[in-house]
Amino acid sequence: MLELLICSLLTVLPDYLFRRYRQGKRIGHEINxxxxxxxxxxxxTACFVLTVALITTIFYYHPATTRVASYFRTVTILPEAGGRVSGVNVVNNQFVQAGEVLFQLDAxxxxxxxxxAKAKIAEIEASLAVAATDLAATSAGVSQVEAVLRQAKEDLARNLTLRERGSAAVREAEIERLQNQVAQREGELEAARARQASVQENITVLIPAQRSSAVAALEQAEVELAKMTVVAGVSGRVEQxxxxxxxFVSPLLRPAGILVPQEHVERDRFVAGFGQLTAxxxxxxxxxxxGCLSKPFTVIPMVVVEIxxxxxxxxVRxxxxxxDPxxxxRPGTVTVYLEPLYAGQADDIPPGSTCLANAYTYNHDQLSDPxxxxxxxAFLHxxxxxxxxxxLLLRLQMLLLPVQTLVFSGH
Structure with missing residues (x-):
């Protein structure tokens, strides 16, 4: 409408003035x-053509969009494992710090x-003490068998010496018995040493491995126990x-709520979607x-920082x-990132607000080219x-926006 009024001042109005004062035609008589x-x-006709040309020029070189918003991140409050709630530590809309306990599940x-797992570790440590006692017993058994074997070897050596000297007091049966006794004692010594090595292996290899496995099981059980306490991953406000x-809450079926981080909200960056024709x-x-719905009657100067x-x-996924194309x-839009021209002008706009935006072609550098x-x-001018x-249209929209929203739409 504004473009039509401007164009009519350059076309319809001069045409009327010419016919009224040059041709003498009057409204209500010749002009009715x-x-x-x-x-x-x-x-x-000239007004229509000029209006279409003006609107096309304005919307092409100075594109506008009603799809502007500031996005913010949300964190879903979910336990790592499902369970029934046993205690709640926060309330809705409460600000929490990172690491603060939100709620506990039945653990x-x-x-x-x-x-x-702790009892298993205590049992293994007790078995280590028993194994130490067994090691002492097997060591004593080895010493005892070595002493008996040494005595048997001395008796056999003495009898063999007497036989070599031709003594009649030595009998072959006695020598064979002593030889068999030495062999038996040597076997007993090998068995005692094997028992000692087995107990030593238990102390140095098996029991430590069992204890490491039990400690790992305890750590896993403690991790599972820690999952029953849900804490805030970041500082923010608890919503819903x-x-x-x-x-009963579940990571798949029922979340507990939403955490809106406060430190990561980009209040100075807005995302706008312009038509592909303006790419x-x-x-x-x-x-x-x-201009935003959450801040009426205000137009904020912005600058395009990224496209x-x-x-x-x-x-494509x-x-x-x-x-199939x-x-x-619907055709997608060109995503444009806007920031306030002056710092702090958009700080009081809540994240997620719906806004309107105009972008303006600026040809000052080209016009300065000799x-x-x-x-x-002339065209760039x-x-x-x-x-x-x-x-002017944007300012008119911002003036009429509260009336249009509150009166005509009823929102």
């Missing part, structure tokens, strides 16, 4: 409701597993938290203006069907000038 088209056909089974003792117009460093180099509608639901032609110079129309 039925003859207005014929009498002002040149002005009306009777995990506590029993921890006690069992209506948990009570006795409720060649919007550039980093381009000036813009923004996403892909359009979301072209995203692997599946068992080939993607005709199935695209080699620029007259026609191009016209492009920069008509941006004021879009700026």
């Amino acid at each position: 409701f039925f003859s207005v088209w014929y009498e002002l056909r040149f002005g009306i 009777s089974r995990q506590e029993a597993a921890v006690e069992t 938290f209506a948990l009570q003792a006795g409720d 060649n117009v919007i550039k980093p460093g381009m000036f813009a203006e923004m 996403q180099d892909v359009i979301p509608s072209g995203q 692997p599946s068992d069907q080939l993607r 005709q199935d695209n639901p 080699a620029l032609g007259l026609g191009e110079w 016209m492009v920069d000038t008509v941006g004021i129309v879009h700026a």
Whole structure:
């Protein structure tokens, strides 16, 4: 409507003034409701053409969008394992610090597993003390068998010496008996040493391995027990938290609530989606203006800091069907990142607010080029000038936004 009024001042109004004061035609006589088209056909046609050209120029070189928002991250409050709630430590909308306990789950089974693991460690340590006693006993047994074997060897050596001297007091049966006794004692010594080595292996290898396995089982049981206590991973505010003792929560079926981190909210960055037709117009460093529903009657100067180099509608995920372009639901938008031109101007805008934005083509650097032609110079001047129309439209929208929202839509 504003563009039509401006164009009519340059077309319809001069046409009317010419016919009124040059041709002498009067409203209500020669110019009436039925003859207005014929009498002002040149002005009306020129107004229509100029309005279309002006609107096209404005919306192409100074694009606008109603899809602007500041996104923020949320963390789902979920336990690592399902269970029944035994205690709740926070309430809804409470600010919590990282590491603060949110709620506990029933951990009777995990506590029993921890006690069992501790008992197993105590049992293994007791077996280590018993093994030390067995080692002392087997060492004493080895010493005893060595002494008996030494005595048997001395008796056999004495009898062999007497036989070599030809003594009649030595009998071959006695020598054979002593030889068999020495062999028996040597076998007993090997068996005693084997028992001693077995006990030593238990002390140095088996029992430490059993103790390490029991300690690992205890650590695993303690980890499972720790999972029954849910803590805040980051500092933030708890939202949609209506948990009570006795409720059942699960990482797959039922979360406990949402944690909105406060330190990671980008209050000075907004994401805007402009039409694909403006992809060649919007550039980093381009000036813009923004107005939000949460801050009416306010227009914030912005600047384009970054442009996403892909359009979301072209995203492909692997599946068992080939993607057909005709199935695209709607054309994607060019994702543009905006930041306030002056720091702090958008700090009081809540994250997630819906906003409007205009971006303005800025040709000052090109207009300062002395080699620029007259026609191009005039066109660039016209492009920069008509941006004021879009700026006025944005301000008019911000003025009418509360009325339109509260009165006509009822929200």
